[in-house]
Amino acid sequence: xxxxxxxxxxxxxxxxxxxxxxxxxxxxxxxxxxxxxxxxxxxxxxxxxxxxxxxxxxxxxxxxxxxxxxxxxxxxxxxxxxxxxxxxxxxxxxxxxxxxxxxxxxxxxxxxxxxxxxxxxxxxxxxxxxxxxxxxxxxxxxxxxxxxxxxxxxxxxxxxxxxxxxxxxxxxxxxxxxxxxxxxxxxxxxxxxxxxxxxxxxxxxxxxxxxxxxxxxxxxxxxxxxxxxxxxxxxxxxxxxxxxxxxxxxxxxxxxxxxxxxxxxxxxxxxxxxxxxxxxxxxxxxxxxxxxxxxxxxxxxxxxxxxxxxxxxxxxxxxxxxxxxxxxxxxxxxxxxxxxxxxxxxxxxxxxxxxx
Numbered sequence: 001x002x003x004x005x006x007x008x009x010x011x012x013x014x015x016x017x018x019x020x021x022x023x024x025x026x027x028x029x030x031x032x033x034x035x036x037x038x039x040x041x042x043x044x045x046x047x048x049x050x051x052x053x054x055x056x057x058x059x060x061x062x063x064x065x066x067x068x069x070x071x072x073x074x075x076x077x078x079x080x081x082x083x084x085x086x087x088x089x090x091x092x093x094x095x096x097x098x099x100x101x102x103x104x105x106x107x108x109x110x111x112x113x114x115x116x117x118x119x120x121x122x123x124x125x126x127x128x129x130x131x132x133x134x135x136x137x138x139x140x141x142x143x144x145x146x147x148x149x150x151x152x153x154x155x156x157x158x159x160x161x162x163x164x165x166x167x168x169x170x171x172x173x174x175x176x177x178x179x180x181x182x183x184x185x186x187x188x189x190x191x192x193x194x195x196x197x198x199x200x201x202x203x204x205x206x207x208x209x210x211x212x213x214x215x216x217x218x219x220x221x222x223x224x225x226x227x228x229x230x231x232x233x234x235x236x237x238x239x240x241x242x243x244x245x246x247x248x249x250x251x252x253x254x255x256x257x258x259x260x261x262x263x264x265x266x267x268x269x270x271x272x273x274x275x276x277x278x279x280x281x282x283x284x285x286x287x288x289x290x291x292x293x294x295x296x297x298x299x300x301x302x303x304x305x306x307x308x309x310x311x312x313x314x315x316x317x318x319x320x321x322x323x324x325x326x327x328x329x330x331x332x333x334x335x336x337x338x339x340x341x342x343x344x345x346x347x348x349x350x351x352x353x354x355x356x
Contacts, residue, residue: 003107005078006128008144010137011118015109018082019099021131025147026050026075028127029290030116032269035061036336037095041074041104042067044156044177045246045288047219048149050076050106050129051268054116059095062086068179068335072098073156073219076129077106078115105129123264124290152219153177153228153247157198166192169211169352174198176228176247177218181335185345186214199227202234212241212352215248217331222250222260222291229255241324243348246289249327253318258298263314266290270337273310274317274330282310285330286337292329293318324351 003017007028030052031040037058040051051074060083077099086094099106107129119125126144134140156177164183168190173183176198183193196205198218205213213235225247232255235242244252250260267287274285295305295315307317307328317328326348332341 001131003129003131004134005107005110005115006130006134006137006140006144007118008126008141009122010141012134012137013107013110013115015107017131018079018096018106018108019077019104022103022105023132024050024076024105024129025144026127027147027149028052028078028119028125029266029268030054030112030119031288032271033336034270036066036270038064038066039068039179039336041072041077042069043179043288044069044073045179045217045219046074047152047156047177049074049219050078050127052078052110052112052115052119054112056080056112057083059083060086061088062091063093063095063098064088064090065092066335068181069156072102072104074104077104078110078112078129079106079108080110080112082106082108119265124266149220151224153198153225156219158195159197161194161196161200163195164193166190168192169349170194170209171212171214171352172196172205172208172210173214173216174200174205174248176216176225176251178216179331179333179335181333182214182216182245185333185342189345189349191349200231202231205235206238206240210240212243212348214348215242215244215252215327217246217248217288219247221262222247222254225251236320236323236325239324241348241351242327243344244325244327245331245333246329249318249329250291250293252325252327253293253298253303256298256302256320259294260291261294262291263289267309270334272330274307275310276307277305283340284338285316285332285341286334287330289329
C-alpha cells in the first residue's frame, strides 16, 4: 500500500506502508545507529516521535530480546528498506510482525538521506505518516504545526515501585521514562535497585534510606517537568550520592538555576564523541536527546562542566561542587551503542561506598 510522509514545511515523501498503516502525527527525528533498532523503538525517550533510521536496511536480524521497556514507544518508523527475511540465531520473527502487533505505523522506500539532510538544515519538524492521498495540505499543515508531544514523562514512567534484588548498595532509581538497562547495569554490579514512578515525592525516596539515587533518562521538554524539578531540589539538598542520566541530568541542572534549550535536530545515535575535561580523553557515546543544558547559565560555584560534545561543544555532563553528585547527558549503559563509558557506574558505586 502506498504511504506518505508529510512534514510541517509542506514537503511530501512517498513510499510504502509498513506496520499498521494507520495515521500517525509526531515529531520526526533521525537516528544514525547502524544496529539496535529494537532498543531504539522501545526506548521511552522516543515517546511522541517517529524515528528516521539513516542506515538503509532495517530489520535484517528480526525481532530479538533486545528491548529497553515493555513496549514500543516510538510513534512511527521511517526507513529506506525494511527486511522481510531476517536472519539471526536469536530471531523470533520479522520486525513487520512486531510493528503490527503493537499497533505502530511506518513507511519504507523513503530517501532517508534526503530526509535527514532536510531535518539537519531546517531542524526537527512535526510530520504525518498516512496512507491517504495528501490532497488537502492546507488543512493538514496547521494541525501539524500545533502538535506537541505532551506530558510524556508521566505516560512512560512505571505505575508502581518495584525492586531488583541485590546484595550491594541500595539504589533508588527515579523512573522518568527509563531504559531498562540502567537498572540492569546497576543490578549486575550487585546493587539492590528500587525503581520509583516519576511522581514519587522526594520525601518517600529519602525515607527509604538509599545509599544512592539515580535519575533516569526520559522524553519531552525538561522545563515542562515543574513538579519533578521541585522534588529534585529536595534530593539535591540531601547528602546522598546522586547519578543522573539524560533527562535526569537536565532536571538536576534546572533544579539548581541553570537553563535548558532545544537543539536544532538533537543528538541520536551510537557514535557521538564526548570529551572528559578532567583528562581530555575522548569517548564514543550513545545518545538520544533533543534538549541540552546551557552550561554558561549554571553558577560555577554550584557545578562545573565535566564533559563536552566534541562535534558541537554542547554540555555533556556536570559535577556538583561540595556534593556527591555527577550527571551526564549521554547513555553510559549504551544499549544500543559502545560501552566506552560504562565505568561511570563503577564511579557511582565507589561514591556510594565512600571510595575516593
